Amino acid sequence: MMTRLLRFACFCLSLLVLITCAPAERPPIFVWHAYRGNEAKALEQLSLEYGRAHGVRIELLALPYGAYASKLEAAIPHGHGPDVFIDAHERLASYHRNHLVAPATAAAEGDFDASVLDPLRIDGTIYGVPLASKCLALIVNEDLAPKRIASMEGLLDSPMPQGVYPLAYEAQSAYAHAAILHAWGGQMLQADGSFGMVGPEAEASLETAKAWSAKLAKEPDAALVTQLFTSGRAAAVISGPWFLADLGSTLKVKVLPLPMLAATGKPLRPFLTVEAAMLTPDGAQRSEVLAFVHWLATDAEALRVRGAVGKQVVASGSGAGESETTRAFRDAAKGAMPMPTLPTMRATWVPAEQALRKALRGDATPHEALEEAKARFIDAIRPPPPPPPKTPLLLVMGAALLLLTFRIVQRVREPGFRAELQASRPAYRYVTHAAAIVFALVVLPLVAGTATSFFAGTRADPTYVGFANYTAILTARGGDLLGHGSFYLTLLVTILWTVLNVLFHVGIGMALALLLSREKLRLRPLYRTLLILPWAVPSYVTALSWKGMFHRQFGAINAILSALGAEPISWFAKFSTALAANVATNVWLGFPFMMVVTMGALTSIPKEVLEAAEVDGATSWQVFWRVKFPLLKPSLLPAVALGAVWTFNMFNVVFLVSGGEPDESTDILVSAAYRWAFTRDAQLGYAAAYAVMIFVLLFGTSRLMEWFGAKREAK
Amino acid sequence: MKKHLSAFAIHFAIWLAVLFAVYPVLWVVSLAFSGDGGAPEPRVIPVPAHPGLGNFRAFLGLAEDGGVGLFLTQLGNSLLVSLATAAVAIVIATPAAYALARMPFVGKRSAMRVLLATQMFPAVASAVPLYLLLETLHLLDSRAGLVLVYATTAIPFAIFQLRGTIETIPVDLEEAAMVDGATRLQAFVKVVLPAARPAIAVTALFAFMSAWNEFILAATLLSRKSAFTLPIVLQSYVGEHAASWGTFAAGALLVSAPVMALFYLVQRQLVAGLTAGGVKG
Numbered sequence: 001m002m003t004r005l006l007r008f009a010c011f012c013l014s015l016l017v018l019i020t021c022a023p024a025e026r027p028p029i030f031v032w033h034a035y036r037g038n039e040a041k042a043l044e045q046l047s048l049e050y051g052r053a054h055g056v057r058i059e060l061l062a063l064p065y066g067a068y069a070s071k072l073e074a075a076i077p078h079g080h081g082p083d084v085f086i087d088a089h090e091r092l093a094s095y096h097r098n099h100l101v102a103p104a105t106a107a108a109e110g111d112f113d114a115s116v117l118d119p120l121r122i123d124g125t126i127y128g129v130p131l132a133s134k135c136l137a138l139i140v141n142e143d144l145a146p147k148r149i150a151s152m153e154g155l156l157d158s159p160m161p162q163g164v165y166p167l168a169y170e171a172q173s174a175y176a177h178a179a180i181l182h183a184w185g186g187q188m189l190q191a192d193g194s195f196g197m198v199g200p201e202a203e204a205s206l207e208t209a210k211a212w213s214a215k216l217a218k219e220p221d222a223a224l225v226t227q228l229f230t231s232g233r234a235a236a237v238i239s240g241p242w243f244l245a246d247l248g249s250t251l252k253v254k255v256l257p258l259p260m261l262a263a264t265g266k267p268l269r270p271f272l273t274v275e276a277a278m279l280t281p282d283g284a285q286r287s288e289v290l291a292f293v294h295w296l297a298t299d300a301e302a303l304r305v306r307g308a309v310g311k312q313v314v315a316s317g318s319g320a321g322e323s324e325t326t327r328a329f330r331d332a333a334k335g336a337m338p339m340p341t342l343p344t345m346r347a348t349w350v351p352a353e354q355a356l357r358k359a360l361r362g363d364a365t366p367h368e369a370l371e372e373a374k375a376r377f378i379d380a381i382r383p384p385p386p387p388p389p390k391t392p393l394l395l396v397m398g399a400a401l402l403l404l405t406f407r408i409v410q411r412v413r414e415p416g417f418r419a420e421l422q423a424s425r426p427a428y429r430y431v432t433h434a435a436a437i438v439f440a441l442v443v444l445p446l447v448a449g450t451a452t453s454f455f456a457g458t459r460a461d462p463t464y465v466g467f468a469n470y471t472a473i474l475t476a477r478g479g480d481l482l483g484h485g486s487f488y489l490t491l492l493v494t495i496l497w498t499v500l501n502v503l504f505h506v507g508i509g510m511a512l513a514l515l516l517s518r519e520k521l522r523l524r525p526l527y528r529t530l531l532i533l534p535w536a537v538p539s540y541v542t543a544l545s546w547k548g549m550f551h552r553q554f555g556a557i558n559a560i561l562s563a564l565g566a567e568p569i570s571w572f573a574k575f576s577t578a579l580a581a582n583v584a585t586n587v588w589l590g591f592p593f594m595m596v597v598t599m600g601a602l603t604s605i606p607k608e609v610l611e612a613a614e615v616d617g618a619t620s621w622q623v624f625w626r627v628k629f630p631l632l633k634p635s636l637l638p639a640v641a642l643g644a645v646w647t648f649n650m651f652n653v654v655f656l657v658s659g660g661e662p663d664e665s666t667d668i669l670v671s672a673a674y675r676w677a678f679t680r681d682a683q684l685g686y687a688a689a690y691a692v693m694i695f696v697l698l699f700g701t702s703r704l705m706e707w708f709g710a711k712r713e714a715k
Numbered sequence: 716m717k718k719h720l721s722a723f724a725i726h727f728a729i730w731l732a733v734l735f736a737v738y739p740v741l742w743v744v745s746l747a748f749s750g751d752g753g754a755p756e757p758r759v760i761p762v763p764a765h766p767g768l769g770n771f772r773a774f775l776g777l778a779e780d781g782g783v784g785l786f787l788t789q790l791g792n793s794l795l796v797s798l799a800t801a802a803v804a805i806v807i808a809t810p811a812a813y814a815l816a817r818m819p820f821v822g823k824r825s826a827m828r829v830l831l832a833t834q835m836f837p838a839v840a841s842a843v844p845l846y847l848l849l850e851t852l853h854l855l856d857s858r859a860g861l862v863l864v865y866a867t868t869a870i871p872f873a874i875f876q877l878r879g880t881i882e883t884i885p886v887d888l889e890e891a892a893m894v895d896g897a898t899r900l901q902a903f904v905k906v907v908l909p910a911a912r913p914a915i916a917v918t919a920l921f922a923f924m925s926a927w928n929e930f931i932l933a934a935t936l937l938s939r940k941s942a943f944t945l946p947i948v949l950q951s952y953v954g955e956h957a958a959s960w961g962t963f964a965a966g967a968l969l970v971s972a973p974v975m976a977l978f979y980l981v982q983r984q985l986v987a988g989l990t991a992g993g994v995k996g
Binding site for chain 1: 743757761815818823830831835836843847883899913914928931947951954956959960970
């Protein structure tokens with residue numbers, strides 16, 4: 001015992017000595033980024049080099065792009081963020097509004113061109129130190145493309161081998177389309193921040209895109225564009241420097257600035273994005289952080305490594321030592337148009353893209369599609385209403401509190417309550433910890449979410465608006481109550497979605513459980529394992545697999561259809577087929593749960609009952625309908641209710657498979673809420689109000705069912 | 716003859732369902748094993764065009780030195796976080812489920828309603844409130860904090876599931892035990908827990924899986940590479956402009972392999988437990 005104590009004391013002492021003797025190291029510089037591949041490698045190499053030379057540790061953290069913005073927004077305001085983070089300037093306005101960035105005027109001094117500094121300027125102040133620029137260019141396969149490409153029209157009409165497309169690009173993306181729009185002299189956003197994609201130029205650009213799409217592969221997304229090019233099925237693509245990272249070395253590739261649009265005599269002009277090192281308010285206070293950022297952006301060695309290893313078009317210097325392709329992207333960037341650094345830019349993408357897709361599908365004339373897009377843009381960026389008096393909200397909350405107190409007092413004053421409470425004491429010992437933890441970590445955040453619904457504006461500067469978000473939702477913001485994107489229409493779609501899914505889940509799940517429960521079924525363990533598979537693979541992977549299977553031209557479903565002699569279907573062009581695709585995916589994801597639950601419930605049916613039914617000469621259908629089903633019902637109902645709630649809020653499938661296509665018509669309430677929160681000018685309060693409405697609907701429905709159930713039982 | 720025919724029909728129906736269940740996964744497998752993206756052909760049968768293991772090598776970090784070490788650390792994190800989530804969820808949920816199934820108490824109905832209600836509120840923007848909460852608890856950037864967050868989302872479901880199961884266990888056994896002098900706690904531990912074992916295993920698997928696959932909260936709450944869980948690494952193959960879908964698919968298969976293995980194990984347990992407990996009458 002003594003020796004142990006002694007040993008422990010020695011250990012503590014040595015620890016103390018170690019701590020006090022450790023050299024007082026300077027705190028490291030924390031850098032967050034969402035780079036992958038070469039760019040990440042270059043940054044790692046440079047951080048090590050700089051750290052060694054200057055005796056300061058650089059802590060890099062690579063984050064997935066999908067969680068980047070939300071992490072920055074959560075961490076920086078509370079002092080847990082990095083000193084520096086790297087991102088494209090197009091999101092600068094939003095970071096600035098949320099006070100996540102500090103001015104970087106001092107660190108941005110150096111030989112930067114105005115073309116890369118201006119996009120980082122907000123109200124005259126520079127936020128961020130430019131590192132690299134990115135824009136689209138024409139990437140050609142030299143074995144397939146014509147030697148000289150004078151114009152886009154020339155490329156599209158040049159003779160191609162069988163099965164080879166002259167061009168592939170993400171025709172449905174507004175970012176890619178902007179190059180055509182600019183060639184016609186149009187613009188996405190006007191200088192005053194209002195929607196720019198209207199008028200004859202914008203309409204002409206849509207006509208151009210439509211004419212091209214007839215000659216190109218259908219529904220081209222990023223993955224398909226890459227596949228077409230790498231497999232030698234596309235002579236050229238319009239893409240950015242990131243495209244080259246995944247190319248093999250077997251292709252003879254050349255990069256050119258985007259060619260001329262013969263119809264206008266002007267070259268296609270893509271958007272230019274400037275990637276910058278942005279300083280957080282904490283990081284901007286530290287001189288060593290400024291020194292590092294300045295070194296990273298301007299030092300000759302840093303420029304060389306970022307160019308040669310990272311394949312970046314560096315924003316400073318002449319680009320010495322760059323490869324030929326990087327130099328070509330540099331040339332392309334010279335003609336590019338810097339993306340506007342305006343807060344409303346974020347709200348333009350979705351309406352513009354919807355108009356583009358509508359025009360490409362031929363669902364509307366360019367004029368109609370663009371006018372509609374403009375109206376949607378204006379709707380998305382509408383300013384918050386003037387702050388109303390706080391009385392109505394306080395009244396409602398006071399009334400609710402009063403009612404609750406009244407109910408509790410009523411309950412407490414019931415005769416025998418004291419005895420009941422006394423009798424409950426043993427039970428409380430079993431539930432208190434669960435109640436406490438659920439309250440703290442589930443209920444409190446939800447209450448905080450509800451509170452947001454009474455505000456508008458950003459998280460950093462919320463404005464109180466009372467019930468304005470709710471009235472706007474319930475009145476469809478003055479528009480048609482069943483019009484596009486209205487709460488009621490989305491609710492109808494959500495109900496249809498839930499009913500279809502639950503029917504299929506329960507139907508398929510129960511049928512399979514019954515089949516698998518048959519005695520003497522061979523291979524049962526194998527079947528069971530395979531049938532559970534959809535549940536075991538992460539849904540964000542399989543949802544993407546389903547999306548690929550529903551591709552118009554290259555998807556497996558259409559391949560099966562055509563093998564059966566049917567016509568291929570454009571799954572995401574019509575509401576009915578897009579909904580069918582979503583439902584198929586979600587049924588696939590959800591039926592194993594109902595199957596397992598039914599299998600469990602089946603085993604609780606006593607054998608004697610089934611045997612008795614058999615002795616009485618019941619057919620297997622009768623056994624199921626008269627005996628098994630009624631016995632299964634009570635144990636299945638909670639699972640079905642829970643499944644219905646989950647389906648009602650199943651965001652992943654809708655978002656990943658149809659993405660709301662066509663024209664947001666397959667959106668359900670949750671994905672609509674998500675749109676308000678993340679793509680439409682960050683209307684967080686509005687999104688929270690949606691969430692509360694969803695909650696109220698579901699809770700109301702469940703209470704109603706409970707009430708009906710109780711009434712039926714009473715009869 | 717008729718019997719044979721119906722057996723055939725049953726197997727046919729099951730095989731059809733199996734095909735439906737497996738087909739999309741086969742596409743993921745095919746993508747993972749193909750060297751490049753492959754030529755986009757409308758194909759019915761998912762076979763990789765140029766089979767190779769490059770995607771798996773890339774995901775495991777075999778291409779770089781020291782990459783495997785990091786992968787193993789992150790695998791360890793994932794296992795630790797998911798197992799701890801399952802354990803915490805079960806430890807907290809089982810007694811509560813027992814009380815809700817067996818004992819009368821004041822506030823029971825409200826408690827059930829609140830539990831159901833937590834499942835109804837879509838978590839569109841709960842990341843920031845959770846972040847603040849963990850900050851005040853000083854659990855930011857720790858695996859313990861992540862476990863706590865995951866466990867709380869798993870607990871309501873676990874309580875539901877376990878309460879349903881405990882209700883189907885006959886009361887007689889417990890009553891007999893208590894007549895014989897056992898306390899309530901002893902009856903719960905010695906009688907109810909063993910009988911509920913299969914359901915506990917399945918519920919634990921649920922909790923494990925929800926933690927195993929989650930990445931947004933994990934990426935938001937953790938800020939060290941060595942503390943990252945595998946889904947964060949997996950998601951980092953999807954960039955802003957382009958994604959390495961092949962590596963992503965290979966990683967997804969690697970990440971889901973332990974879950975599939977667990978499913979297989981728990982399934983055995985499920986069958987064993989259910990046949991042993993088949994005395995209900």
